[in-house]
Amino acid sequence: MASQLTLSFHRDRFTxxxxxSLGFYAFLQAAIGPTLPYLREELGLNYTIGGLHITLFAAGIILASLTSAELAQRIGRNRLFWGGSLGMSFGALLFISAQAAILTLLGSFLMGYLGSYVLVMVQSTLSDRHQQYRTIALTESQITASGLATLSPLVLALGASTFLSWRLVYAxxxxxxxxxxxxxxxTPIPPSKPRKRKKAPQYTADTIVSTATDDEEATLPRIFWLIWLVIGxxxxxxxxxxxxxxxxxxNAHHLPQEQASxxxxxxxxxxxxxxxxxSRLTRHMRSENVLWIAAxxxxxxxxVLILxxxxILPILGLLICGLGVAxxxxxxxxxxxxxxxxxxxxxxxxxSLASGCAMLIAPQILGALADVIGIESAFQMIIVLLIGYVLMYSIAQYLRR
Incomplete structure (x- = not known):
């Protein structure tokens, strides 16, 4: 069955x-965090204002998430896809050319807002194009994104050590x-499915049944929102x-900023x-079980990282943590x-809305905490999020039985 699934999956030009495109988005997105130390030093910003760049990037994601479905219906996926790509590039250009915090904040917001239309379109079009093989396509797209995201801080650190500066990564x-x-x-981009007023699909056994009637538009079942919280x-x-x-x-290990980045x-x-x-495990295991291993x-x-x-222990902690977070x-x-x-x-x-809300809230709260209790103590509070994750996913899995 696993080999049959693999053979049936075809990567066309759009794939x-x-x-x-998701790799391009991830490359710029991953640069924001490591850029903050350089930006704070250059513009004289504190942790709170520095973290606000991530917050506004996340606010852009939220706005794009709330408007993407309607815009895709109105102007089509093709225009939304390419408009988002070029718009994110414009935001990046503003970010690296600005000499005032207000403009770098605006650039960060534009990258998050316009770029996230690319993110949403990639997710939905791959899901439509590959149907029952969507898990393979979505996971492979994330592999590409992670690959380019990995290069991002390396390019940033390289540029920062030369006359090209940290701006090289955005260029x-x-x-x-x-x-x-x-x-x-x-390259043709799969069009949106027309929204029809119809009865929502009835989920059995594994999901909670939607309460939509024949006179209502199809809606997402309640179990979706528990998974939405888990994703967030x-x-x-x-x-x-x-x-x-x-x-x-x-701060904790007294490393040079370039080495730490x-x-x-x-x-x-x-x-x-x-x-x-x-992506290999999903050919032999359910996504739900892979998620337990990841957690x-x-x-x-x-x-390991915080202790x-x-x-070599901090590196080992980052390695294990990255394998799971992936x-x-x-x-x-x-x-x-x-x-x-x-x-x-x-x-x-x-x-994408779940992602944007998470990016909007969590890093900014940690940045504000760092200004009060120090970056070391604030960073360790991530353990609270991990506990919440395990609890919420346990509840979702229990209700899906």
């Missing part, structure tokens, strides 16, 4: 475009976007680590490996996409 992202645009402008908490864990690990390592790549490289392993690895790795006194989002996304398969644009928008 590769979707993978590359490369802009070039990547235009290369994708020039080479794929004629998982993203909060991931982005809290991405945003503040460099500062945590620099570069070590974030250990976490991101582990995520690439973890998602590759996860366990994340918890173990984070505990490490130095040496599959929190893609497995949750696959479960949510399966539940909401008939409403792909709406489902994808809500999944």
């Amino acid at each position: 590769w475009l979707a993978y590359g 490369i992202g802009i070039v990547l976007c235009f290369l994708l645009f020039i080479t794929n402008i004629t 908490i998982g993203v909060a864990v991931e982005w809290s680590i991405v945003a503040w690990t460099a500062d945590y390592l620099a 570069g070590m974030v790549s250990v976490f991101l490289a582990a995520m690439v490996t973890g998602r590759f392993i996860g 366990g690895l994340t918890s173990i790795g984070f505990i 490490a006194s130095g040496g 599959n929190l989002f893609p497995m949750g996304q696959a479960i949510a996409s399966e539940i909401g398969a008939e409403l792909s644009d709406i489902t994808s928008g809500y999944v």
Whole structure:
């Protein structure tokens, strides 16, 4: 059955475009956190204002998530897809050229808002294009995203050590976007499914039945919203680590800022490996079970990281943690996409909304806490999110029996 599934999965030109576009988005998104130490030093910002760049990026994700399904119906996926790509590049250009915090904040918001239309369109179109093989397509797209996200802090650290500065990573992202645009402008993008007023699908055994009637539009079942919360908490864990690990390592282990920022790549490289392993596991295991393994690895790795006194242990903690965090989002996304398969644009928008809410709240709260209790104590509060994740997923799994 596993080999049959693999043979039936075909990557067409659009699939590769979707993978590359999500990689472009992730490349710029992953640069925001490691950029903050340089930006704070350059513009004289505190932790709270620095973290606000991530908050506004997340606010952009939320706005795009709430409007993407309607815009896809109105202007079409093709215009929304390419408009989002080029718009994110414009936001990146503003971010690196600005010399005032108000403009860098605006650039960060535009990257999050316009770029997230790409994120939502990639998720929904891959789900529609590959149907029962959507878990493979979505997981592979996340592997590509993780691969480019891993390179992002390395390129940033390289640029920061030369006359090119930290801005190099954003310049490369802009070039990547235009290369994708020039080479794929004629690639057909699957259109949105027309929204029809119909009875919502009746889920049995594994889900809670929707209460929609024949006179209502199809709606998502209640179990979807529990998985939505699980996805949100998982993203909060991931982005809290991405945003503040460099500062945590620099303060807790007295590392040079360039070295601390570069070590974030250990976490991101582990995520690439973890998602590759996860994509293989889904051929033999249910996504729900892979998610349990991911949660366990994340918890173990984070505990090793915060208890490490130095040496190789922080790297080991980041490695294990990255292997686990890698599959929190893609497995949750696959479960949510399966539940909401008939409403792909709406489902994808809500999944992105969960990500945006998590990015909006968690890193900013940790940044504010760091200004009060110090970055070391604030960073350790991520353990509370991990406990909440396990509890919420346990409840969701119990209700799906």
